[in-house]
Amino acid sequence: GAVVSQHPSWVICKSGTSVKIECRSLDFQATTMFWYRQFPKQSLMLMATSNEGSKATYEQGVEKDKFLINHASLTLSTLTVTSAHPEDSSFYICSVNGGGLSNQPQHFGDGTRLSIL
């Protein structure tokens, strides 16, 4: 069964709208979750590392005020795309480290396709 649940799977909204994406770890507690962005036919770009109970760690070039991350519990991290514009349209994927050990794979949500009109 799914280890990570991501919701919603598809969002279409008007420019200027803020959109919240949820990522839930179903099988274990996750002190750390990851948010990726993927453009068509391209690899995953790590946006930020979400840390439970503290501030997220953003990768260089990612706007913190644009992509708000909240990790309020050990099973839930949210990514809010604030005042979204067409250039924010993309596929967003979250993941969780398996069991917290370095030899375990990451488990990914099914992704959220965001389309800004």
Place this chain on the structure above:
Amino acid sequence: AQSVAQPEDQVNVAEGNPLTVKCTYSVSGNPYLFWYVQYPNRGLQFLLKYITGDNLVKGSYGFEAEFNKSQTSFHLKKPSALVSDSALYFCAVRVLSNTGNQFYFGTGTSLTVIP
């Protein structure tokens, strides 16, 4: 710097033929290597991993991969391709850093199995 390379953007293979998707890596220390598959509009699904031990690792859906330390490669293979194997494949390496465990992904290889 840690990196993963997938030299082929696209691989085409006839159904029933063996397939290979290439991956090379550059890391400091011992690599933890992974292969993932992505179907359209879906997240990544774990296929297999190499941590230590036997260089040939077997994974889901009949896939296997061979770790070659001297060539720093971790090519994904399958003896007989199925049309349903058509998807996007990502090689990844996991390294320890001062911020925790971080994954580095290759650019992906689109596999098309031709009926």
